[in-house]
């Protein structure tokens with residue numbers, strides 16, 4: 489059997505969402521974040537669709553190479569930069585930009601000259617992941633400026649921890665720390681991820697860095713993506729393989745976790761954790777069968793998942809099952825499964841067929 493499960497990526501939705509970002513941050517250049525294979529949508533598909541973006545952000549040098557192989561010449565920023573002088577040379581040969589977040593990288597830049605590489609100096613304003621402490625930013629900037637083989641336009645950047653919570657005070661604090669740490673330093677600035685683009689206009693500066701919003705995912709706590717005019721870029725869909733009449737009081741699937749409350753039809757869909765659908769999605773997780781809401785019952789297994797079809801007793805093998813996408817936001821499924829939309833799209837496995845529309 490050919491498995492009927494597909495991830496359809498809507499390139500028009502990607503372009504539409506890029507347009508929404510430009511309207512929201514009209515004075516900023518847009519660096520489209522395409523790390524993790526374009527948030528699981530397929531790096532090449534996403535980059536080709538978003539070729540009008542002003543730059544691309546990736547997490548690995550290999551991804552930068554894949555973007556250059558498409559013939560695109562915009563800035564490509566490698567978010568964690570380089571871990572050796574060999575990697576630094578590779579970034580230079582790709583004309584990629586590098587985040588510089590650590591003293592070890594400054595030392596390599598000071599030792600290994602070469603054609604100028606543009607550096608994004610990352611300042612840790614409170615997230616405490618990557619970056620120089622605010623009080624170390626000035627000295628790091630001076631060392632970068634003095635190093636040979638560093639392009640003149642050093643970009644000053646930081647990343648927010650809680651910009652998805654518009655009411656939380658942390659983003660304002662991070663903005664203040666950044667302003668103080670960089671006051672008077674020359675160069676362009678970049679702070680905003682998707683949520684900050686939507687909710688913190690004071691953070692837009694020279695470059696914005698949207699990720700999730702480009703894919704039409706919810707990026708603001710408690711608000712669907714549609715509330716901001718964003719469109720889902722992926723439909724994850726499969727079909728029913730069987731519809732079985734199961735008697736009342738029987739138990740469904742591994743572990744016998746769900747008991748039929750009455751005689752009822754149970755659909756079996758060709759989707760499982762082997763496709764990247766979350767095994768921890770509990771009974772009650774929503775799907776659409778023939779466009780009509782239905783719910784998972786029992787455990788998700790490797791290749792199959794079972795669905796309560798009492799609302800659709802006439803459903804038949806071959807009928808379409810939408811797992812997430814247009815009409816069923818991925819964030820709704822993520823909430824049911826106790827995770828976030830990003831993890832779901834990033835988890836789709838290689839046996840799923842990707843289709844570009």
Ligand SMILES: *Cc1c(COP(=O)(O)O)cnc(C)c1O
Pocket residue numbers: 521523567647680681682683697698699700701707
């Ligand atoms: C992933 C990432 C972004 C994009 O974040 P979203 O919340 O998906 O918009 C921006 N900046 C950095 C440094 C990132 O790692």
